[in-house]
Amino acid sequence: MARTIAVLAVQGAFAEHEARLRQLGANVVELRQAADLEQEFDGLVLPGGESTTQAKLLRELGMFDELKSRIETGLPVLATCAGLILLAKSVQGTGDLAHLDPTAAEKRLAVKGLGTLDVTVERNAYGRQLGSFHAHAPLAGREDEVPLTFIRAPKITQIGSGVETLVEYDGTPVAVRQGKQIAVAFHPELDPDTSLHELFLSL
Ligand code: GLN
DSSP states (O other): OOOEEEEEOSSSSHHHHHHHHHHTTOEEEEEOSGGGGGSOOSEEEEOSSOHHHHHHHHHHTTOHHHHHHHHHTTOOEEEETHHHHHHEEEEEOOGGGTTSOHHHHHHHHOOOOOOOEEEEEETTTTOSTTOEEEEEEEBTTOSSEEEEEEESOOEEEEEOTTOEEEEEETTEEEEEEETTEEEESSOGGGSSOOHHHHHHHTO
């Protein structure tokens, strides 16, 4: 069972994840610079935020290659929203950047992420005005529904054969699992329900 969890803490909604993990009895270490990777940890959280900025910071701070290789060799990961975009093999869509000229939009969209999860996502695919909303849907293998808080969320438009859907909303997977990677389009850290964090800690 994962016990000490590293939370990427360079940008975005990391504090809320840390609170949830501590609530469930896990130790938390923050990843802010390459030296932080020397700490012992057996799980990783990639929080929501701005995926372009996060991908850039991961590279500039010298954490990109090591995290990629640790995920590829089985480090359990919980990735939410921008974190899902960072893990996705393919990232598409102009979403709310449609107002920019194509070159500017392309630049802003260019998320060169870790690419360890066999899914295609479309950024900001729920639109600008309707980008944030709340819903409920069942989590695979559980009776109760889980709350889904979407904030300018990416849409999972394609999944590979080795990827399992954990939660489906409106005909689209919004939480998926591939081996020890769990990735969700919504923000479980913002709701009191801890099912997703519990599932992650049990990997
Ligand atoms: N829209 C953000 C992005 O594309 C993700 C939003 C979020 O993490 N809540 O990176």
